[in-house]
Amino acid sequence: MTSQMASRPTSRRPPTTQTRPRTANSRPTTARPQTAASTKHEANYVVALLEGRGLGREVGLAALDKDTGRVVLVQLSDCQTYVKTMHQMHLHNPCLILVPDTFLSTSGVGSARKPAYRQYMTRSPMLDFIREEFPDVPVEPVLRKYWNATSGLEFVQQLCVEDEERAGTILAVSNKYYVLSSVSALFKHAELRLNTRFASASLRIRCLPVDGTMMIDPESARNLELVGNLSVKKSTHSIFGILNHTFTAMAARLLRVNILSPITSQSSIDARLDVVEGKEFSQALAFDEDLFNEVKSALKTLNKMDFDKLIAMLVQSETKPTTTAQGAAARVSQMLNLRNVVHNLPLLRKALEGTKSPLLRIVYDMLSDQRLERIDSLIRMALNEDTSTVKHGIAAVNARVYAVKANYNRLLDVARETYKENVGDIYGLNNTLTDAHDIPLTLVYLETGFVFSLKKQDLENDQLPRGFINATLKKGKWQFSSLDLKKMNARMKDALDETLILSDKIIQDLVSEILLNIGALYKASEAVALVDMLWSFAHSAISEFLTEPQRMRNYVRPELTGTLAIKSGRHPILETVRSAGTLVSNDVYCDDSFSFQIIQGPNMSGKSTYLRQVGLLTVMAMCGSFVPAEYASFRIHDAILTRFSNDDDLEKNLSTFASEMATSAMILGLATPKSLVLIDELGRGTSPIEGAGIAHAIAEALIEQKCFAFFATHFSELSMTLSRQPTVLAFGRTGNYPTSFRRGHESIRLQRTRASESNFGMTFQYKIIDGAPEDNTHYGLELARLADLPSDVLVEANRVTSNLTALHARNQEHSESHQIALRRKTLLRLRTQLTQAYEHSTLPDEDLVAYIGRFQGDITKAFLYGVE
Numbered sequence: 001m002t003s004q005m006a007s008r009p010t011s012r013r014p015p016t017t018q019t020r021p022r023t024a025n026s027r028p029t030t031a032r033p034q035t036a037a038s039t040k041h042e043a044n045y046v047v048a049l050l051e052g053r054g055l056g057r058e059v060g061l062a063a064l065d066k067d068t069g070r071v072v073l074v075q076l077s078d079c080q081t082y083v084k085t086m087h088q089m090h091l092h093n094p095c096l097i098l099v100p101d102t103f104l105s106t107s108g109v110g111s112a113r114k115p116a117y118r119q120y121m122t123r124s125p126m127l128d129f130i131r132e133e134f135p136d137v138p139v140e141p142v143l144r145k146y147w148n149a150t151s152g153l154e155f156v157q158q159l160c161v162e163d164e165e166r167a168g169t170i171l172a173v174s175n176k177y178y179v180l181s182s183v184s185a186l187f188k189h190a191e192l193r194l195n196t197r198f199a200s201a202s203l204r205i206r207c208l209p210v211d212g213t214m215m216i217d218p219e220s221a222r223n224l225e226l227v228g229n230l231s232v233k234k235s236t237h238s239i240f241g242i243l244n245h246t247f248t249a250m251a252a253r254l255l256r257v258n259i260l261s262p263i264t265s266q267s268s269i270d271a272r273l274d275v276v277e278g279k280e281f282s283q284a285l286a287f288d289e290d291l292f293n294e295v296k297s298a299l300k301t302l303n304k305m306d307f308d309k310l311i312a313m314l315v316q317s318e319t320k321p322t323t324t325a326q327g328a329a330a331r332v333s334q335m336l337n338l339r340n341v342v343h344n345l346p347l348l349r350k351a352l353e354g355t356k357s358p359l360l361r362i363v364y365d366m367l368s369d370q371r372l373e374r375i376d377s378l379i380r381m382a383l384n385e386d387t388s389t390v391k392h393g394i395a396a397v398n399a400r401v402y403a404v405k406a407n408y409n410r411l412l413d414v415a416r417e418t419y420k421e422n423v424g425d426i427y428g429l430n431n432t433l434t435d436a437h438d439i440p441l442t443l444v445y446l447e448t449g450f451v452f453s454l455k456k457q458d459l460e461n462d463q464l465p466r467g468f469i470n471a472t473l474k475k476g477k478w479q480f481s482s483l484d485l486k487k488m489n490a491r492m493k494d495a496l497d498e499t500l501i502l503s504d505k506i507i508q509d510l511v512s513e514i515l516l517n518i519g520a521l522y523k524a525s526e527a528v529a530l531v532d533m534l535w536s537f538a539h540s541a542i543s544e545f546l547t548e549p550q551r552m553r554n555y556v557r558p559e560l561t562g563t564l565a566i567k568s569g570r571h572p573i574l575e576t577v578r579s580a581g582t583l584v585s586n587d588v589y590c591d592d593s594f595s596f597q598i599i600q601g602p603n604m605s606g607k608s609t610y611l612r613q614v615g616l617l618t619v620m621a622m623c624g625s626f627v628p629a630e631y632a633s634f635r636i637h638d639a640i641l642t643r644f645s646n647d648d649d650l651e652k653n654l655s656t657f658a659s660e661m662a663t664s665a666m667i668l669g670l671a672t673p674k675s676l677v678l679i680d681e682l683g684r685g686t687s688p689i690e691g692a693g694i695a696h697a698i699a700e701a702l703i704e705q706k707c708f709a710f711f712a713t714h715f716s717e718l719s720m721t722l723s724r725q726p727t728v729l730a731f732g733r734t735g736n737y738p739t740s741f742r743r744g745h746e747s748i749r750l751q752r753t754r755a756s757e758s759n760f761g762m763t764f765q766y767k768i769i770d771g772a773p774e775d776n777t778h779y780g781l782e783l784a785r786l787a788d789l790p791s792d793v794l795v796e797a798n799r800v801t802s803n804l805t806a807l808h809a810r811n812q813e814h815s816e817s818h819q820i821a822l823r824r825k826t827l828l829r830l831r832t833q834l835t836q837a838y839e840h841s842t843l844p845d846e847d848l849v850a851y852i853g854r855f856q857g858d859i860t861k862a863f864l865y866g867v868e
């Protein structure tokens, strides 16, 4: 895919402009929050980017997740709009972008009011796009001398964790100049500006292949509401929201990346689907209730855990020895969390013990790494078994104080004894004062130490006895202190700090030993993330309201046959927001003989929804998820490219027309025969004649490209002008709407939405059916009538519209080229059917022969009479 995209002729693309704050050739950006900020995934990546100077637009990207220590390396060849680079950046939400200082110039743009990173003028078109797409993310220059491939390779060799993928990673990046240079700048910046150094062999560095995943450019991701909603802030109104039932933070991240960049390997998708509902494996998650529940219970013990973050904190803490009690407390807490993770991992392993699914077996093997047991026994030797996970209050403090086993270190035991006595003294003081004043005092632990607490109603006249100080009223309770309590707190704090610093020394040694086996922890983290995501898919696929044997029938397992065929597909997001029974399901059929589909119909009749549904179900299937339909089969696409009109374009002061043209140029530049293209209402931004012309020309280019394209349009002329193409709609009215799914194999034709008029206005049925809009139904005129236009105006409008329509139809039907086109089209359809029958039919041989025999007659008719 990469090379195809890179080598695509650029004639259709708009020209580059060097100074372009916002121009027609920029990919219009829309409300940004939803791919990044509106989900719970914070921007964490520091991304270093370097672009080659050659024509190939080679871009190297190195991204470091500050929280989890993951490092992602990508080198790709991009197009003029840098859409692939933007896609990668969206996958790794940047919080800081590093570029060579030569990409920026400070000359003459300084302004006291601008933040430092805004004071630069860019000298790089790529940077212009980055600033448009990520306007709030700081861009920082790094001296050009730090972008050094040799030192980048040294960083990778030094920092990459010792695991099975290390050798592959080093090999994969070793000849990638731009990505290695970015690595060098990234770690130099971490050292010099972020003051962060990483321990040797401690980071999970991965070189991502650009092929192997489907590209969804950032705007398409927003249009399709993949990880955020266009209008509603609630993030569950997105594909991510619908599929995310994960327990761990790593799985939620994995799911997000998969949705924004689904995999394209058929065997990998099938392996994931097998985990949910295996054809051969009865022990798949959706079939085997015990397995489903056991995995769920095991994952629950890891709830909200983020191993990656935990590991990264340990890795960083090893290089940053702490001398403060606060730092020591943080490290002890991290180690306690790690203890809980390592103790609980065997539960998940046990749940998967008997699995026959190859993918779950891989997960099982990853969790069976001997090094995990070694880490567990190291922790068991040093730490107490108690797995209390309290995060606040005195219980959390005590968990840290008693984290290390008794008799491990004499001094620590003594310090703990002192701490215990100090706490005892404080409780003693509480009892004494309770008796002395006859008020029911209790103790609350705050960050600064203990305070007394008393319910408001237990204090007469809101008057505290003498001797109490610093009283505050919070949520119906008084909190206050006394001089004695303050002194005791200070003594307790000293003892506490001492225990923490002594514990930390022991834990620091433990961290060093654990780091030797850190590869196993990273592997376990990946395994848990995968199984958690797949469990989440199984959860979505199972209808909780149905019982055996129908429990699976809410979502179906998609097939990957190369033909896009969906029976009674439902829009997955609309399904969750519409009241029961009001969602209309729709069929989809698209193959090589009718790769280009025009959808027509009145406003508000469901065209955009239908297009989005096609995109969403495709994304779900390619992630390995089941889909909401009665039957679904897909083609694996290299990219989903979309154009939907967006009100945000107007907000951004980008004219509708400029925005349409920029997006169309991008789509035409990137589309390959394997792409899925969804275009809604192209050509609105200019005069109707020009609009129809442009829409026609863009449609022609897509038809030529042979990608699967769905084209919703108001231009009825398109169905005529394009019908000469063999892979487009068959023209004309058809009364026979598909009644059964198999009929879909004949062909899908021009599609339209259905609407009818009721006493109260137009009623939309949201049903996509075959055929051109009925000649005598002009919904625009109907709407005009409902809007009470004068009757003589309406009569005249009807007369002219009918005459024009009849004239068009007559010209069309009698044209010779139309007849030729009809024959070509029929032949192409028959060829596709034959291929389908040959490759995918499950009919017995005899039936298959009879079936093929029937084609002879059809082919003859097609040749002689141009009959479909």
Ligand SMILES: Nc1ncnc2c1ncn2[C@@H]1O[C@H](COP(=O)(O)OP(=O)(O)OP(=O)(O)O)[C@@H](O)[C@H]1O
Pocket (backbone or CB within 6 Å): 578, 582, 583, 584, 585, 586, 601, 602, 603, 604, 605, 606, 607, 608, 609, 610, 766, 767
């Ligand atoms: N299959 C469906 N089932 C139920 N409701 C639907 C369905 N499809 C669309 N709708 C509802 O109809 C509304 C309009 O749909 P949509 O925006 O897709 O229409 P449209 O034909 O693209 O309109 P326009 O031409 O004005 O852009 C949606 O907000 C949705 O609530």
